[in-house]
Amino acid sequence: MADGHRAAYVAFDRFPSTKGSAVHIRHMAAELFDRYGGGLLCVLGGGGLPSYQREGDVEIVRFDAVVPNWLDRAEAFSAWVADRLAAHRDTLEVCHVRDPWGALPALSLGRRLVYEANGLPSIELPYTWPLAAPSTLAKIADLERECLLKADAVVVPSQVIARTVTARGVAAERVHLVPNGADPVPADVPRPPDAPGRYLIYVGALQPWQGIDVLLRAFARLADLSDLSLVICSSVAPSRSRALRRLAERLGLTGRVHWQHTLPHAEVAAWLAHAELSVAPLTASPRNLDQGCSPIKVWESMAAGTAVVASDLPVIREVLGEHGRLVPPDRPAELARAVRVLLEYPDLCADLGRQAREHVENGYTWTHARTRLAAVYHGLDLR
Amino acid sequence: MTPCAVTTGFFTLGKCGQMAIAGCPSCGRALCADHVTEGGLCPECAAARNQVGHPAAAAAHRRRAYRHRSATEYSDYGWYTSFDAYDRAAFDPDAAGNQDFRDDGDDALVDS
Numbered sequence A: 001m002a003d004g005h006r007a008a009y010v011a012f013d014r015f016p017s018t019k020g021s022a023v024h025i026r027h028m029a030a031e032l033f034d035r036y037g038g039g040l041l042c043v044l045g046g047g048g049l050p051s052y053q054r055e056g057d058v059e060i061v062r063f064d065a066v067v068p069n070w071l072d073r074a075e076a077f078s079a080w081v082a083d084r085l086a087a088h089r090d091t092l093e094v095c096h097v098r099d100p101w102g103a104l105p106a107l108s109l110g111r112r113l114v115y116e117a118n119g120l121p122s123i124e125l126p127y128t129w130p131l132a133a134p135s136t137l138a139k140i141a142d143l144e145r146e147c148l149l150k151a152d153a154v155v156v157p158s159q160v161i162a163r164t165v166t167a168r169g170v171a172a173e174r175v176h177l178v179p180n181g182a183d184p185v186p187a188d189v190p191r192p193p194d195a196p197g198r199y200l201i202y203v204g205a206l207q208p209w210q211g212i213d214v215l216l217r218a219f220a221r222l223a224d225l226s227d228l229s230l231v232i233c234s235s236v237a238p239s240r241s242r243a244l245r246r247l248a249e250r251l252g253l254t255g256r257v258h259w260q261h262t263l264p265h266a267e268v269a270a271w272l273a274h275a276e277l278s279v280a281p282l283t284a285s286p287r288n289l290d291q292g293c294s295p296i297k298v299w300e301s302m303a304a305g306t307a308v309v310a311s312d313l314p315v316i317r318e319v320l321g322e323h324g325r326l327v328p329p330d331r332p333a334e335l336a337r338a339v340r341v342l343l344e345y346p347d348l349c350a351d352l353g354r355q356a357r358e359h360v361e362n363g364y365t366w367t368h369a370r371t372r373l374a375a376v377y378h379g380l381d382l383r
Numbered sequence B: 001m002t003p004c005a006v007t008t009g010f011f012t013l014g015k016c017g018q019m020a021i022a023g024c025p026s027c028g029r030a031l032c033a034d035h036v037t038e039g040g041l042c043p044e045c046a047a048a049r050n051q052v053g054h055p056a057a058a059a060a061h062r063r064r065a066y067r068h069r070s071a072t073e074y075s076d077y078g079w080y081t082s083f084d085a086y087d088r089a090a091f092d093p094d095a096a097g098n099q100d101f102r103d104d105g106d107d108a109l110v111d112s
């Protein structure tokens, strides 16, 4: 029989997965478990993932009940987490959560709570669930606020979301900035065997606010660069790229756009490193403007030494600073022009890539992020 | 040699692959010496029967066994009582926006 755990990390996310959130969970949970001699990881399962794993001092339990309604599922997850945590009632000191669904059971147990606010459901949910009424979202915002206010520490990946969280009443001294990071890609990483000659790259998920439609329209304006391809490394399954593939077809891009789906994280680095440019065409939606994010794709492009062209949004400025090229969001013509200019000046491109990589090496590797998180835990332990 | 079929790893998952010395009497998968639990089951089957983990977990599991596992059980906690049928309807599977953009689809297992 195992002893009880001192720490639990709870996420209403499938883990592992090919999404940026999984990379984040991997490093944050590793820091928590290193500090507290192991721990309990409560995440979503399904898709063939085991419902239970023991890896050394870490136990991984996955929620895999089939509950069709999303809100019912969140509720069932909370109840399931409450049971998992109750088993460690005698020993549990810290719960680290990413959403209200994990925070609620942690709060009822009354242990120290670290709430990692990468996004806020009240802002994020309408994009997936357009029928959610304002009154429903207001209830979700209430739950969210209650969890944030009761957390001992709120960890945010960007200043943008730090402002959103403090605007909701969280005391500024309890908000801690832990930007995402990336680990430098070795300079000699081999070119992927199926990579086209010269290519632009997009890495990430395919939701509308990612702006991939803008990127496709911009790419259509570069048709004269006949040796240039666009590689879309989607972190989600092919079934979810249908609408964008149809758009690419309508724009006459068939054959010039290469789709890669759910590549293992380790392989994406090579695709990034050998691209001419990496594009992050995020839209100026409330989601990106108010909530912000800390786009792992931008960090990873920088770490690969590849120049980044990205939408000029506060959250992108925070990450990229002067080490990339900013363009107005939602403007295909401007994006196309910026790409064209950079391709004409390969030295400038190489310089930007090198600077970006140094910027990451000097302060934004995952080791740096873990050190910042460790300081948050240290502060809690002193209280 | 029969390789152990237990899935291992934290971020990159794969099969254990060590030499199997037994099979799980419940699911039949091949198990190495590291992955056979005290009761002879694989870790997943043992966890499902609550034969691993903290003793308190086993007690909680026994208590739960007397209760009917259904959606009503989850409402015991009261956190979600403010959501009525109208709120919930917006989150039915057919109420999702463009299904292509659903964030919780069936992504493949990240196998090495």
Ligand SMILES: [Zn+2]
Pocket: B024, B025, B026, B027, B028, B029, B041, B042, B043, B044, B045, B046
């Ligand atoms: Zn078994």
Ligand SMILES: [Zn+2]
Pocket: B004, B005, B006, B016, B017, B018, B031, B032, B033, B034, B035
């Ligand atoms: Zn094994």
